[in-house]
Amino acid sequence: MKRTAIVVSVVLAVGFLAANVVKSGTVTFEQLKQGKAIVEDTCIECHDLEWPMTKVADRAGWEETLTKMANTGAVLDPADRELVIEYMLAKSAFQTKCVLCHSLERPLEKNKQFQEWMVTVQRMSSKKARHLTDDDIKAIAGFLTAKGAWTRLY
Ligand code: HEC
Numbered sequence: 001m002k003r004t005a006i007v008v009s010v011v012l013a014v015g016f017l018a019a020n021v022v023k024s025g026t027v028t029f030e031q032l033k034q035g036k037a038i039v040e041d042t043c044i045e046c047h048d049l050e051w052p053m054t055k056v057a058d059r060a061g062w063e064e065t066l067t068k069m070a071n072t073g074a075v076l077d078p079a080d081r082e083l084v085i086e087y088m089l090a091k092s093a094f095q096t097k098c099v100l101c102h103s104l105e106r107p108l109e110k111n112k113q114f115q116e117w118m119v120t121v122q123r124m125s126s127k128k129a130r131h132l133t134d135d136d137i138k139a140i141a142g143f144l145t146a147k148g149a150w151t152r153l154y
């Protein structure tokens with residue numbers, strides 16, 4: 001009985017630690033805002049934001065790019081690197097999923113709160129079956145919230 005209690009509390013502790021690590025799909029818009037701030041602070045030291053912001057890639061692609069950047073001197077601590085990757089993945093989802101029926105300007109010119117973006121993105125999702133997963137919806141709504149009043153990608 002006692003041993004079971006210890007095992008349960010260890011499992012809970014590990015679960016709690018894991019919950020503090022950003023994972024794809026569980027990312028919040030606050031974390032995407034942090035990722036955006038890190039990109040804007042650290043990715044303009046050697047080039048402007050055009051390369052990072054126009055590139056669309058999956059996780060492996062961003063891992064590869066960030067490793068290449070680290071080798072040129074842009075070393076991020078693991079937590080910041082993960083926030084940057086999540087931000088870049090949300091941005092990439094937005095850039096690929098929201099251009100099928102209209103330009104990106106249509107969402108970019110709007111400034112909404114997270115819950116309002118969730119409603120809009122869910123409404124867009126219902127226009128095309130199986131187009132967006134729940135994780136895509138949350139990430140894209142979070143990316144657009146993090147964008148704030150900006151009407152351009154960068
Ligand atoms: C220490 C200098 C330096 C910093 C800081 C830096 N970069 Fe770069 N980056 C480069 C150089 C040099 C190139 C062009 C050569 C190349 O492609 O490897 C480049 C090219 C790129 C490219 C285009 C090539 C590709 O792999 O797609 C992307 C995207 C990019 N950087 C993203 C980023 C991001 C995101 C950050 C911030 C985390 C960043 N960079 C910070 C030096 C830097």
Ligand code: HEC
Pocket residue numbers: 094097098099100101102106107110120121124125127128131140
């Ligand atoms: C299957 C087609 C389709 C896709 C994909 C699509 N949209 Fe739309 N979107 C529309 C149409 C049609 C309208 C105009 C009518 C309306 O508002 O329902 C629109 C209008 C909008 C508007 C203006 C209206 C408002 O509520 O603010 C925004 C913002 C928007 N879309 C955002 C997005 C985003 C973000 C995505 C990607 C998740 C997206 N759209 C993907 C078809 C689409």
